[in-house]
Amino acid sequence: MPSLWPSRRIPLAWLLLTRQPMRLAVALAGIAFAGILMFVQLGFRDGLFEASITLHKLFDTDLVLISPRTTSSVAMAGFPRRRLVQAMAHPAVAGVSPVHWNLLSWRNPENRATRSILVLGFEPLDPLLQDDSLRRQAPLLSQRGRVLFDERSRQEFGPIGPWFRQGRLIETEVAGKRVRVVGLVALGPSFGADGNLLTSGETFLWLMPNTPAGSIELGLIRLEPGSDPAKVAADLRRQLPQDVVVYSKQGFQDFEKNYWATSTAIGFIFTLGSAMGFVVGCVIVYQILHGDVSDHLPEYATLMAMGYPLRDLLGVVAREGLLLSLLGYGPALAAALGLYGLVRSATGLPVAMTSGRALLVFGLILVMCMVSAGLAMRRLADADPAEIF
Amino acid sequence: MYTPSPEALSTSTSGLATISVQGLNHWYGRGSMERQVLQGVDLEIQPGEVVLLTGPSGCGKTTLLTLVGALRSVMEGSVRVFGEELNGSSRQQRQCLRRSIGMIFQGHNLLRCLTAEQNVQMGADLLPGLGFRARRDLAREWLRLVGLGDQLGKLPHDLSGGQKQRVAIARALATHPRLLLADEPTAALDSRSGREVVDLLRSLARDQDCAVLMVTHDPRILDVADRLLQMEDGRLWSADRPPGGAGLR
Numbered sequence: 142m143p144s145l146w147p148s149r150r151i152p153l154a155w156l157l158l159t160r161q162p163m164r165l166a167v168a169l170a171g172i173a174f175a176g177i178l179m180f181v182q183l184g185f186r187d188g189l190f191e192a193s194i195t196l197h198k199l200f201d202t203d204l205v206l207i208s209p210r211t212t213s214s215v216a217m218a219g220f221p222r223r224r225l226v227q228a229m230a231h232p233a234v235a236g237v238s239p240v241h242w243n244l245l246s247w248r249n250p251e252n253r254a255t256r257s258i259l260v261l262g263f264e265p266l267d268p269l270l271q272d273d274s275l276r277r278q279a280p281l282l283s284q285r286g287r288v289l290f291d292e293r294s295r296q297e298f299g300p301i302g303p304w305f306r307q308g309r310l311i312e313t314e315v316a317g318k319r320v321r322v323v324g325l326v327a328l329g330p331s332f333g334a335d336g337n338l339l340t341s342g343e344t345f346l347w348l349m350p351n352t353p354a355g356s357i358e359l360g361l362i363r364l365e366p367g368s369d370p371a372k373v374a375a376d377l378r379r380q381l382p383q384d385v386v387v388y389s390k391q392g393f394q395d396f397e398k399n400y401w402a403t404s405t406a407i408g409f410i411f412t413l414g415s416a417m418g419f420v421v422g423c424v425i426v427y428q429i430l431h432g433d434v435s436d437h438l439p440e441y442a443t444l445m446a447m448g449y450p451l452r453d454l455l456g457v458v459a460r461e462g463l464l465l466s467l468l469g470y471g472p473a474l475a476a477a478l479g480l481y482g483l484v485r486s487a488t489g490l491p492v493a494m495t496s497g498r499a500l501l502v503f504g505l506i507l508v509m510c511m512v513s514a515g516l517a518m519r520r521l522a523d524a525d526p527a528e529i530f
Numbered sequence: 531m532y533t534p535s536p537e538a539l540s541t542s543t544s545g546l547a548t549i550s551v552q553g554l555n556h557w558y559g560r561g562s563m564e565r566q567v568l569q570g571v572d573l574e575i576q577p578g579e580v581v582l583l584t585g586p587s588g589c590g591k592t593t594l595l596t597l598v599g600a601l602r603s604v605m606e607g608s609v610r611v612f613g614e615e616l617n618g619s620s621r622q623q624r625q626c627l628r629r630s631i632g633m634i635f636q637g638h639n640l641l642r643c644l645t646a647e648q649n650v651q652m653g654a655d656l657l658p659g660l661g662f663r664a665r666r667d668l669a670r671e672w673l674r675l676v677g678l679g680d681q682l683g684k685l686p687h688d689l690s691g692g693q694k695q696r697v698a699i700a701r702a703l704a705t706h707p708r709l710l711l712a713d714e715p716t717a718a719l720d721s722r723s724g725r726e727v728v729d730l731l732r733s734l735a736r737d738q739d740c741a742v743l744m745v746t747h748d749p750r751i752l753d754v755a756d757r758l759l760q761m762e763d764g765r766l767w768s769a770d771r772p773p774g775g776a777g778l779r
Contacts (some may be wrong), residue, residue, distance in 0.1 A: 151651055153652075156648070437642075440639065440640075440641045446601055447629075448625060448628035448631075527596045
């Protein structure tokens with residue numbers, strides 16, 4: 142062929158698909174369903190992992206210290222507070238914040254039910270979170286028995302937010318001691334904790350009198366502007382004893398995500414769900430294309446009798462697969478965006494579309510359609526031009 | 531005009547013949563099920579010649595057509611089409627050769643999802659070196675020639691049997707074939723449209739110097755033939771040109 146133009150042909154694949162609108166609609170519904178299934182499963186998985194680090198992302202820190210015995214945010218072990226003071230000796234360290242961290246039982250002031258809530262104890266004048274409302278309200282905690290309540294905690298902790306805004310005095314029990322809510326912050330529940338409570342280190346020790354002296358669960362280390370966190374982390378790892386682990390802020394988040402992904406069934410379950418969506422989609426597309434090829438077998442045989450090479454006919458089926466994937470992806474993406482919005486508003490989980498996942502699912506749909514087309518092509522071998530007379 | 535004679539069946543004429551078949555044998559089945567459908571068939575057809583083939587069903591007519599049309603591989607004997615030997619030919623060779631052979635089937639075998647114009651263009655698309663517009667214009671021209679110039683955009687579903695068969699003829703001729711094979715092209719048509727289709731086929735083939743081998747049971751169209759062949763039990767012989775179909779048994 143001298144140029145691309147003379148090779149322009151009748152869009153047979155397109156016409157084969159569109160002249161049977163019902164069949165096309167069924168095919169697209171099937172592909173979109175498979176796509177939605179994959180989107181939802183992958184979205185939930187990533188959303189749950191993301192939810193496990195809601196709090197981690199808010200910490201105002203460059204590096205963190207945790208105990209090597211810590212496995213996740215629901216099992217934080219203590220380490221000597223001295224290590225944080227030792228870290229101060231590094232010239233690049235600008236400031237540190239010791240943080241107490243534990244799950245304590247909270248009594249719902251409305252119905253008296255108790256439930257575990259994550260309590261963070263910190264020095265009210267030290268920076269803890271990158272959150273302006275916390276900075277404003279932190280001084281209120283300097284009195285013993287005062288707490289700040291995370292108003293995005295789950296409903297089961299009681300209607301603290303509305304009550305507080307109505308000006309009611311909210312007093313309830315945490316770990317059997319009376320506390321008063323003096324302010325609201327908006328952090329969000331994470332995977333391990335349904336709600337969050339912020340208080341001073343002193344109140345925390347009052348709530349948990351058995352905490353060993355000088356033991357903390359988390360150390361925040363802020364660095365001088367312009368210093369290299371990776372280098373400082375390496376220095377600290379060398380200088381500090383083996384009873385602490387140094388992470389960057391990102392590393393701390395990854396550590397937490399990794400726990401949920403590898404040490405629990407969640408990652409596996411949702412990946413399996415996506416794989417099932419893929420297989421279901423393959424079966425649907427294969428059925429559609431196989432039926433299509435079977436229906437048109439005499440016509441394909443006629444084309445072969447006319448002198449069209451088998452290669453051209455395989456190309457038609459492949460283009461049908463490609464068209465199906467392109468046409469089916471749009472509805473899948475639109476429906477998934479709608480479902481993500483629904484899930485966000487219903488559960489508070491941070492489920493959102495990422496370009497990476499959008500591309501991944503498109504790739505999977507494409508592979509699904511092309512694999513099915515490849516399988517359906519075998520049916521073409523039955524198109525014997527000698528049989529059409 | 532070619533004068534039919536019994537000798538034309540033999541292998542005496544020049545190598546320019548469109549079809550030249552010698553000692554062709556063909557079997558179906560295996561072992562005890564084996565059945566010979568063609569027995570020592572000899573046949574020669576010259577360019578521009580219209581040859582009709584009749585005979586009872588199951589006598590091997592269609593098998594002969596598929597062998598000459600390069601749709602089946604030759605088992606024994608020699609089949610030359612445009613001088614090219616088909617015995618021992620590769621799939622690729624046969625597929626290539628088929629581009630120069632127009633075929634019209636008993637059922638029209640049009641692509642249901644394509645309009646009349648697109649169906650004909652599927653034939654024209656096989657011509658090398660023509661742009662899309664040129665091929666489309668060619669398709670329209672052929673449809674005009676078969677009298678369907680006003681039905682370009684119709685789907686086969688909306689056309690009558692005769693119209694569909696005329697589209698199939700246009701499609702077969704759009705590839706500029708040098709040989710046209712037709713298997714009972716009038717079987718699904720009433721006598722008037724059957725007549726029209728055959729006359730059309732003949733005149734268009736004549737214009738292009740295209741040889742025609744047509745299998746038919748239809749006694750009303752035998753007079754279009756330059757030569758009439760008869761087949762029975764896998765053997766081929768020349769039939770006297772009958773006055774109006776009385777020669778058929």
